[in-house]
Amino acid sequence: MAKFKAETYTFSASNARHLTASIVAAFVLVVGFLHGATAQAAPSPVYPISGYFIFGSTSDDANLKKLTDIKSVGGDTVITFGSQIKPATSAAAPAGCTISGVNCVTAATSGISVNRYFTYADGNTWGASSLACPRDKTVTSGSTVYTVMVIPTQGTGCNSSNNLYDVVIITSGTASISVSVAKAATTLGMRYYTGMPAPVKRTDVTYLADLSYQSTLTAFTNRFLQFQGKVNNVSGLVGYYHHTEMPVAAGAIWDSILTVYAIQNQAIAKLQPTRSALISPYLDTRMSNTGRVTVDNARAGIQKMAGTANGVRLAIAVQDGMGTGKTGAYFGHESGYNVDEFAASVVGSGTWGSKYAAPNRDYFLAMAEGIEGTGAELWANMEGMAPGTSANPCDNQFRGQSNKARHDRQLQQIGNYPVKIISYMWDPFYTCKGTWAPVIDQMRAGSMTPVITDSIFYGNGDVLVTGQNLSGGTIQVKWTDTYGRTFDKTVSATSYNPSYGKQQGMNPRLESVTAMLGSTSLGSGKYVYINVTNGSGVRNDAPYSDRG
Numbered sequence: 230m231a232k233f234k235a236e237t238y239t240f241s242a243s244n245a246r247h248l249t250a251s252i253v254a255a256f257v258l259v260v261g262f263l264h265g266a267t268a269q270a271a272p273s274p275v276y277p278i279s280g281y282f283i284f285g286s287t288s289d290d291a292n293l294k295k296l297t298d299i300k301s302v303g304g305d306t307v308i309t310f311g312s313q314i315k316p317a318t319s320a321a322a323p324a325g326c327t328i329s330g331v332n333c334v335t336a337a338t339s340g341i342s343v344n345r346y347f348t349y350a351d352g353n354t355w356g357a358s359s360l361a362c363p364r365d366k367t368v369t370s371g372s373t374v375y376t377v378m379v380i381p382t383q384g385t386g387c388n389s390s391n392n393l394y395d396v397v398i399i400t401s402g403t404a405s406i407s408v409s410v411a412k413a414a415t416t417l418g419m420r421y422y423t424g425m426p427a428p429v430k431r432t433d434v435t436y437l438a439d440l441s442y443q444s445t446l447t448a449f450t451n452r453f454l455q456f457q458g459k460v461n462n463v464s465g466l467v468g469y470y471h472h473t474e475m476p477v478a479a480g481a482i483w484d485s486i487l488t489v490y491a492i493q494n495q496a497i498a499k500l501q502p503t504r505s506a507l508i509s510p511y512l513d514t515r516m517s518n519t520g521r522v523t524v525d526n527a528r529a530g531i532q533k534m535a536g537t538a539n540g541v542r543l544a545i546a547v548q549d550g551m552g553t554g555k556t557g558a559y560f561g562h563e564s565g566y567n568v569d570e571f572a573a574s575v576v577g578s579g580t581w582g583s584k585y586a587a588p589n590r591d592y593f594l595a596m597a598e599g600i601e602g603t604g605a606e607l608w609a610n611m612e613g614m615a616p617g618t619s620a621n622p623c624d625n626q627f628r629g630q631s632n633k634a635r636h637d638r639q640l641q642q643i644g645n646y647p648v649k650i651i652s653y654m655w656d657p658f659y660t661c662k663g664t665w666a667p668v669i670d671q672m673r674a675g676s677m678t679p680v681i682t683d684s685i686f687y688g689n690g691d692v693l694v695t696g697q698n699l700s701g702g703t704i705q706v707k708w709t710d711t712y713g714r715t716f717d718k719t720v721s722a723t724s725y726n727p728s729y730g731k732q733q734g735m736n737p738r739l740e741s742v743t744a745m746l747g748s749t750s751l752g753s754g755k756y757v758y759i760n761v762t763n764g765s766g767v768r769n770d771a772p773y774s775d776r777g
Contacts, residue, residue, distance in 0.1 A: 274676040277640050277697050277738055278611060280306030280420075280651030281659070285352065287404035292413040299655060300417055302672045303738075306651060308507065309410060310472045311424025312351035314397065314449055316442065321348050321398055326368045326375035337366045337377040338396060341389075344382050345442065347397045349426065349449070352406030355399050359456040362387035364394075374401045380448045395445045407461055414465030422470040422507050423461075425493055426453050431485075438473055438485040443492070450493050454500040468505035468542075469497055476522050477510045477547055477596065479529035490537035498540035505542035508534060509610045509653075512547060513555040514586045515576055527592050528599035535603035543605040546651050547596060549589055551639050552612025552628060552658075556592075557585035558642040560774045562756050564588075571615040571629070589642035590775075597646035609647040611639050613668065614658040623661040630663035633671040634770040637680050641771055645683045645695055645735050679761040681773035682739065686757055690746040694759055695739050700725045701764020704744035709755040720744050722761065751777040 281304055286292050296307060322334035329336075341364070355376040356367045364379035364387070376399040381389030407423040414421035428446050431439045440446075457466070471493060475486040494506050510530075514521055522530070534545055550556030554575025559566065564582030567573075576584040593609065600607045613636070614628040615621055621629035643650060652659075659668045666674075677698055685693040692706055705719045722742040726732075730739025742761070751757060758774045 274698050276303045276672050276676065277680060277682075277736070278302075278636075278650050278652045279304055279738065280308065280649065281613075281655040282308045282310070282651070282653045283410075283655045285309045285406040285410040287352065287402060287406055287409055289409050289412060292409050293416065295655070296410075296413045296417050296419055298669065300419060302669060302676075304419070306420040306422070306649075307410065307414065307655075308422040308470050308651065309406065309424050311427055311470065312349060313429050314347050314349045314426050314442075314446060315429050316439075317346045317348045317398070319343070319346055321346055323375055323398065323400065325370040325373065326377075328366060328368060333366050333368050333375060333377050334396060334398060337364050337379050338394070341379070342393050343396055344393045345395050345445070347395065347442070347445065347449075348400070349397055350400040351424075353401055353408070353456075353460075354403055354405045355401050355456065358459045359399075359452065361452060361455065369403070372403055374403060375399070376401070378449070378452060380445055380452075382444065395442070395448075397445070397449055405460065407457070407466075411461050411463050411466040415463045416465075419465060420467040421465050422468045423457070423466060424472050425469045426450055427471070427473045428489060436475075437482070438489050440485050440488060443488070446489070447492050447496070450496045451500060454496055458501060466504065468507055469493070469501070470507045470509075472509075475510050476513055476520075477527045477530040477534070477592075478520075478522050479526055479533050483530075487533060487537050490534065491539055494537055494541040494543065495539040505544065506538075507544050507546060507608075508537075509546045509548055510534065511555065512550040512589070512592055514550065514557065514589075514592065515555055516584055516586060517576060518555075521586055522592075524587050524591050524595045528595040531596045531599040531607070532603060535600055535605035538603075538605055544608045544649070545600065545605055546608035546610040546647075546649075547593070548610045548653065549612055549639055549643060551589070551635075552614040552616070552631065552653070554616040556589050557581045558638045559585075559588050560590070560756075561588065561776050562774055569635075570620065571618060571631075571635075574616045574618045589639075590644055593642070593644055593646040606649070607647045608649045608651060609643045611636065611643060611650055611652045613652040613654060620664060622663045624657040624663075626657060626661075628658070630658065630661055630665060631668065632665050633668065633675050633678070636668075637678065637769070637771040640680050641682055641773055643682070645730070645733075645739060648734075648736050650736065675767075675770070677763065677765045677767045679763050679767065679769040680771070681759055681761060681769055684757060684759055684773070684775065686751040686777055688750070690749040692744040692746060692757070692759070693741055694722075694744060694761060695729060695741045696761070696769075697738060697740055698763055698765075698767070699740045699742045699761055700727070702762045702766070704742065705758075705760040705762075706744050706746060707758040708746075708749075709752045711750040711752045713752065716746075716749070718746055720746065722763070753777065
């Protein structure tokens with residue numbers, strides 16, 4: 230929301246964060262004035278998105294090229310998905326896996342009783358480095374590596390007190406995606422989150438986690454982390470990604486997924502204490518969805534998610550929902566405007582206010598309030614695609630190509646609340662050529678475009694504007710004062726601060742500038758409209774507005 234700082238300020242829990250920001254920002258301005266501070270030079274333009282989901286490769290060259298491209302547009306973090314550990318039967322024993330002429334599963338389970346069979350396949354070479362117990366076996370057959378893990382159903386260690394075991398049959402290749410991506414990240418000074426194992430979904434309620442084999446999932450998670458610790462102990466691997474999804478909701482129905490997070494976070498904290506964890510839940514605010522997430526539910530839901538940390542450093546990167554049409558990026562005064570063509574392909578024609586419960590901006594504010602004091606970090610996962618139509622094809626994907634101007638609107642709605650912004654998904658949505666040039670090319674061509682994320686309207690007529698690429702140039706402000714008079718004024722941008730976000734404990738990529746309007750006021754509940762033309766002569770793609 231646009232904040233108005235008058236001589237008196239009504240203190241409440243909901244505005245405490247913004248009051249603190251206002252006071253600190255004012256202090257920075259005053260100190261700069263008293264010391265005769267000169268304007269700071271703008272840093273090289275960097276897009277607000279600093280991380281991307283990617284498809285990794287087993288090729289070192291391919292991963293190094295991809296991460297280099299990502300770094301060239303400001304990315305410092307990449308994330309890959311994990312795989313599911315799936316219930317199976319004895320028929321899953323691979324015919325090509327033999328030891329001295331005996332099937333490797335048969336050899337591994339000789340003399341014991343098998344409770345359940347499971348399969349697991351991912352892009353890592355498991356093999357000898359993953360063997361933890363005498364009954365575990367591994368066989369390489371051509372370009373395939375088979376690994377059989379025999380996991381006790383009771384007791385600890387390698388032996389089951391009831392002689393009953395679960396068997397996990399792992400199929401992998403002879404090169405590892407996670408090792409190769411971590412190597413590239415280490416070389417480039419970037420950060421990498423690799424995907425965790427996950428349970429399958431229940432067959433009766435297909436959006437919930439199947440916990441019928443919770444003990445096996447727990448044991449296999451430990452084996453996975455121990456294996457990664459042996460083969461991938463490099464600085465580029467900073468953490469693990471939970472790819473089991475749920476909405477940002479507080480209902481007890483989602484407890485099975487929270488249980489998965491809690492189990493695996495506890496394992497990370499114990500076995501990989503220097504590494505962190507990442508969750509990316511989604512928003513669905515469509516009025517047509519009876520299970521839509523309300524603002525209050527999102528506030529409570531993220532607090533419950535934060536409670537699964539179990540000692541691990543946890544980031545919660547909330548999907549903004551704009552790539553799937555599940556949410557709306559609009560300001561309050563735009564609630565009566567028609568949704569764009571991409572959203573309309575999902576929710577039908579109509580206004581933003583009739584199709585969505587509230588703007589994304591309201592949700593991110595609520596989630597920032599909900600996560601405060603939990604120790605977890607709020608991130609945002611800005612969806613890099615758009616709902617697919619005939620007008621925006623992207624490599625035959627179900628979702629379509631988006632463009633930088635739409636992304637800038639999404640970033641405005643995310644605002645200043647997350648400390649980091651990542652995006653789903655680099656390939657293909659940032660690299661495909663469709664109706665427009667690839668988004669990576671749009672980002673490079675528009676690298677100097679201002680992005681306005683928030684504002685504070687002070688009682689003395691100064692307006693603090695935050696965002697990216699704000700240095701120099703002018704600020705246009707339209708507002709209504711307490712007497713109902715309307716104004717439209719363009720003034721020079723002053724007091725540029727490239728370190729605003731870092732100083733405030735926000736996203737470190739946030740900058741600030743100030744528009745000095747002179748003695749004036751902002752009417753209660755009135756909208757303020759802001760545009761920035763920076764020192765390079767570039768104006769923001771997405772106009773900013775908010776209510777005081």
